[in-house]
Amino acid sequence: MLKKQVQGKRGACPFFAFARTEADKMSALYCLPNFIMNLTRKLAAEFIGTAFLLAVVVGSGIMGENLAGGNVALALLANTMATGAGLACLILSFGDISGAHFNPVVTLTEAFRGNLSWRESAFYISGQIAGAFFGVGLANLMFDLPVYFASTKIRVGSSQFLSEFVATFGLIMVIQTGIKFRPHLVFLMVAAYITAAYWFTASTSFANPAVTLARSVSDTFAGISPNNVPMFVVAQILGAFAATFVFGWLLKEEKENV
Numbered sequence: 001m002l003k004k005q006v007q008g009k010r011g012a013c014p015f016f017a018f019a020r021t022e023a024d025k026m027s028a029l030y031c032l033p034n035f036i037m038n039l040t041r042k043l044a045a046e047f048i049g050t051a052f053l054l055a056v057v058v059g060s061g062i063m064g065e066n067l068a069g070g071n072v073a074l075a076l077l078a079n080t081m082a083t084g085a086g087l088a089c090l091i092l093s094f095g096d097i098s099g100a101h102f103n104p105v106v107t108l109t110e111a112f113r114g115n116l117s118w119r120e121s122a123f124y125i126s127g128q129i130a131g132a133f134f135g136v137g138l139a140n141l142m143f144d145l146p147v148y149f150a151s152t153k154i155r156v157g158s159s160q161f162l163s164e165f166v167a168t169f170g171l172i173m174v175i176q177t178g179i180k181f182r183p184h185l186v187f188l189m190v191a192a193y194i195t196a197a198y199w200f201t202a203s204t205s206f207a208n209p210a211v212t213l214a215r216s217v218s219d220t221f222a223g224i225s226p227n228n229v230p231m232f233v234v235a236q237i238l239g240a241f242a243a244t245f246v247f248g249w250l251l252k253e254e255k256e257n258v
Contacts, residue, residue: 038248039123045098046124047089047131050156053102054074054135054214055142062143063219075221076198084195090189100187104128105240109172112244125210132214140218151223155203159227161235163203168239170197171207176247209233 059080065080094100099116101107104125111121137147174193178186197205206212206224212233216226224232 013165039120042098042125043115043127045094046101046127047134048130049094049098049100050102050131050210051135051138052090053083053087054072054132054211055139057083057211058136058139058218058220058222059142060213062139062145065221066143070183071136076204077100079222080195080198083198084191087194088191091190101208102128102131102193103171104210105168105172105208105236106175108237109240110242113248124246129213132210133217136214136218140220143218145218148217149219151219151225152184153219153223153225155224155228156231160204161231163201164206164232164235165242167197167201167203167207168236169243172240172243173247174250176243185224191230204233206232207236207239209236212236 058081061075061079064075068075068078090102091100099110101110101124107116107124107128108119110116111118116124140147140149170193171190174189175186178189182189194205194207197207206215212224213227215222215224216229
């Protein structure tokens with residue numbers, strides 16, 4: 001999420017180009033262990049970062065609801081502040097290791113733009129989803145709740161679909177414009193945007209398929225009914241790629257006339 005990824009492109013190592021000559025094969029033997037080690041580090045960063053993100057989202061939702069005395073606005077405010085602050089810290093912590101995606105649609109759009117190989121993106125997404133479920137389970141346990149229990153919170157309707165489309169479109173917009181114009185401030189831009197999107201969208205801005213899937217197994221303030229998950233994920237994917245196409249055009253550098 002934080003920095004533009006260039007690692008893992010085909011041709012960077014003969015392993016990716018399906019080595020054909022003996023020299024390439026020997027070179028691949030040397031670079032393959034480094035590739036595996038680097039990928040392992042990235043996956044660990046995505047797993048840990050996404051786990052902490054979900055622990056923050058779900059845990060702060062539970063705490064906020066417990067302390068708000070039935071005031072939903074106050075509970076949401078507590079949830080929002082914790083999520084924004086936690087997200088900024090996590091991006092700063094893991095940005096230089098994995099890019100701090102923590103989000104399958106961020107990973108997919110980066111792969112589409114050529115900043116990440118499709119092979120790596122598949123591993124990233126697996127790590128993010130696993131980390132998300134781990135983080136939710138951790139949050140539930142910290143508040144003496146079952147590790148996983150299906151949410152009964154209904155989030156359905158065209159307003160919810162539109163909200164997730166807009167929220168995810170905006171997230172990708174902020175990431176891509178931030179990388180282009182203010183790379184050192186992307187962590188703050190993303191955290192501030194998510195904080196705002198909690199309040200201007202009817203869905204409270206999930207904008208993340210891994211987050212959506214994992215929040216379906218916590219029947220708490222931040223939960224979502226499993227039946228509503230597919231609609232959210234579809235809206236998120238559509239919003240992410242709509243933003244990718246729009247800003248791919250908008251941010252395209254014009255070639256100078258010779």
